[in-house]
Amino acid sequence: MNRQSVLDRIEHWITLGWLSRLDRAFAGFLIDQEPTATESLLWAGALVSHQLGRGEVCLDLEKLCVNPGATLAIPSDEVRRAADEEIDRELALFNTHTLADWLQALAQSTLVTTAEGNTPLVLHGPRLYLRRYWQYQQILDHEIGLRLRPVRDNLPAALHASLSELFGRNTEQPDWQKIACVLALRARFAIITGGPGTGKTTTLTKLLQLLIQLAAGEHQRKLSILLAAPTGKAAARVSESIAQALEHLAMPDPIREQIPKKATTLHRLLGSRPDSRRFQHHRHNPLLADIVIVDEASMIDLEMMASLLDALPATAQLILLGDKDQLASVEAGSVMGDLCRGAEQAAYDQATLRWLNQYAATTLPAAGSGSAINQQTVMLRHSHRFGADSGIGRLANAVNLGDAGLVQSLLADKTRYSDVQHIPLSDATDARLKQLVTAETGDAPGYGLYQRVIRQRPSKPNAYEQWGWDVLQAFDCFRVLCALRRGDWGVEGLNQRLEQWLFPGKKPGLWYPGRPVMITRNDYNLGLMNGDIGVALLDAAGKLRVVFPNAESSGGKIRWVSPMRLPDVETAFAMTVHKSQGSEFQHVALVLPETRGPVLTRELVYTGITRAKSQFTLLASRPDVFTQAIQSSIRQGASAQNLSLFPKPTS
Numbered sequence: 001m002n003r004q005s006v007l008d009r010i011e012h013w014i015t016l017g018w019l020s021r022l023d024r025a026f027a028g029f030l031i032d033q034e035p036t037a038t039e040s041l042l043w044a045g046a047l048v049s050h051q052l053g054r055g056e057v058c059l060d061l062e063k064l065c066v067n068p069g070a071t072l073a074i075p076s077d078e079v080r081r082a083a084d085e086e087i088d089r090e091l092a093l094f095n096t097h098t099l100a101d102w103l104q105a106l107a108q109s110t111l112v113t114t115a116e117g118n119t120p121l122v123l124h125g126p127r128l129y130l131r132r133y134w135q136y137q138q139i140l141d142h143e144i145g146l147r148l149r150p151v152r153d154n155l156p157a158a159l160h161a162s163l164s165e166l167f168g169r170n171t172e173q174p175d176w177q178k179i180a181c182v183l184a185l186r187a188r189f190a191i192i193t194g195g196p197g198t199g200k201t202t203t204l205t206k207l208l209q210l211l212i213q214l215a216a217g218e219h220q221r222k223l224s225i226l227l228a229a230p231t232g233k234a235a236a237r238v239s240e241s242i243a244q245a246l247e248h249l250a251m252p253d254p255i256r257e258q259i260p261k262k263a264t265t266l267h268r269l270l271g272s273r274p275d276s277r278r279f280q281h282h283r284h285n286p287l288l289a290d291i292v293i294v295d296e297a298s299m300i301d302l303e304m305m306a307s308l309l310d311a312l313p314a315t316a317q318l319i320l321l322g323d324k325d326q327l328a329s330v331e332a333g334s335v336m337g338d339l340c341r342g343a344e345q346a347a348y349d350q351a352t353l354r355w356l357n358q359y360a361a362t363t364l365p366a367a368g369s370g371s372a373i374n375q376q377t378v379m380l381r382h383s384h385r386f387g388a389d390s391g392i393g394r395l396a397n398a399v400n401l402g403d404a405g406l407v408q409s410l411l412a413d414k415t416r417y418s419d420v421q422h423i424p425l426s427d428a429t430d431a432r433l434k435q436l437v438t439a440e441t442g443d444a445p446g447y448g449l450y451q452r453v454i455r456q457r458p459s460k461p462n463a464y465e466q467w468g469w470d471v472l473q474a475f476d477c478f479r480v481l482c483a484l485r486r487g488d489w490g491v492e493g494l495n496q497r498l499e500q501w502l503f504p505g506k507k508p509g510l511w512y513p514g515r516p517v518m519i520t521r522n523d524y525n526l527g528l529m530n531g532d533i534g535v536a537l538l539d540a541a542g543k544l545r546v547v548f549p550n551a552e553s554s555g556g557k558i559r560w561v562s563p564m565r566l567p568d569v570e571t572a573f574a575m576t577v578h579k580s581q582g583s584e585f586q587h588v589a590l591v592l593p594e595t596r597g598p599v600l601t602r603e604l605v606y607t608g609i610t611r612a613k614s615q616f617t618l619l620a621s622r623p624d625v626f627t628q629a630i631q632s633s634i635r636q637g638a639s640a641q642n643l644s645l646f647p648k649p650t651s
């Protein structure tokens, strides 16, 4: 096959929806740079670009040789499906290439190196990176590696006493919350991962109390502590959780004062600049911080994590909180999932076990020595939110285990687990769907409650602030979550149907009072971020405005924005599971499509279920599609980091 026929084949794959124009452009760029580029180089370049487009930071050539379809997610769920024979025929072109062939071909190119340099591509073992992403990995490796070294050999006696006081009433054994604090006191990097309600925020507030106490003893000074989350919505929720956790904790005022009460977004923390990927804070202008905490860390992509680490002063401690089992960011890199690989095993080495024995009064069984990161990672395991009789908690666990049989029996046991249900819809117009989304009252509210609050438009101007807030709260009681964007069961199709049921006669995309919208592009001038949700309402003067929660520390609870200033929005009755991360709703309805595909994974279903606070409804017409989803995990196919400190993939 010559260069032109590779480009022709790439064009054909574009018509099939398998590759994008950007992938073709990157192959073209490689020819411009190296007119003698081999066919292998062109394919490798186009495929690295394709992988980035679907959130993978590199092309794993080893996996490509074993299973090209699964490695490249070709065909994806959202494209015109080619006949099986055509898929096999097209992908067969990789059958003739062994890993050695790929590596040899790439080694011959002047556009590929294995380390520092200025080539567009970097080959690291069997993984091919765009240089920028390889550099991000280097930053992670270096900056996290630095922080993993213990900074203390012992803890002062006073801290011993505080630990006993803070955790004395915990009955859980082992006390993972205490273990998390004790490990985080040892080095400048810590990860606390756990499912919903496992006490991440509670543990964090206790940890901060200990760190503040420690600094007061060691340096007689106050700490600068910054708290952030990847999105505005997540930041608002974190602030709320911290406030709640602080209410339940007794501590001296000087310590309480140092604990940050308000989280900001990572973009704001780093100082984003319009139309630039670069932030105001970086290694030459680092953040003024002793401790930086990021909650909902599963949503951080590789580029953002590298930017954050680049902006951290060498002496600053980084604490990541989040649920490793949730979906990764939509952007490239499942950083949290990769960092937490092996967290379940608690594979602590002898030094870590001794430290825990001494300060957490815990003797854990030896579970083999994990990676350096494993030593500073703790997984909280007991949900304090979902009791033993909670269907949501049990369902989430069963999905995480990939146990399809248990999942089915939990969903079928309506007497024991009334907070979870499965409605097998017959088709896209099934009356039960309309009934569900329009429900106003009961345990499983739909959008009926939200419509009622909208109708209660106040007569007095000074009541609008509260009304706007109440509408936003009512809207957040329920959400329809989808796996896909397109099709009858995707966000686009469902939004249209739901809109017609809830606000009949409204044209898609046009403004009307009651239209909920999601911001689809960061607007730094307005301070609205991708994923923020608002609702269009008539203000006191009868003008249509969009009401958003106010993320600023000053001003009221809400803000009113003219729809004219919001070009990048979409209707938000239904949203993707990806976009729902960092949010929780009283009732969640998760809609799965009728066809199987690589997007449908255990992580997706788990994330959807754990967005629900009190009621979860599965809307899936094909049980086999649901079963396939919970039996396939992203982690199995993840392009795991291969740098020195990352845990090695188990698969």
Ligand SMILES: Nc1ncnc2c1ncn2[C@@H]1O[C@H](COP(=O)(O)OP(=O)(O)OP(=O)(O)O)[C@@H](O)[C@H]1O
Pocket (backbone or CB within 6 Å): 170, 177, 194, 195, 196, 197, 198, 199, 200, 201, 202, 203, 241, 245, 248, 384, 385
């Ligand atoms: N050790 C504990 N004993 C009893 N209750 C606890 C304990 N830890 C946390 N809780 C309670 O469990 C609830 C959830 O705790 P918390 O908000 O800290 O969890 P989280 O993991 O941060 O939750 P989220 O999933 O919202 O991020 C809170 O009401 C908290 O007071």
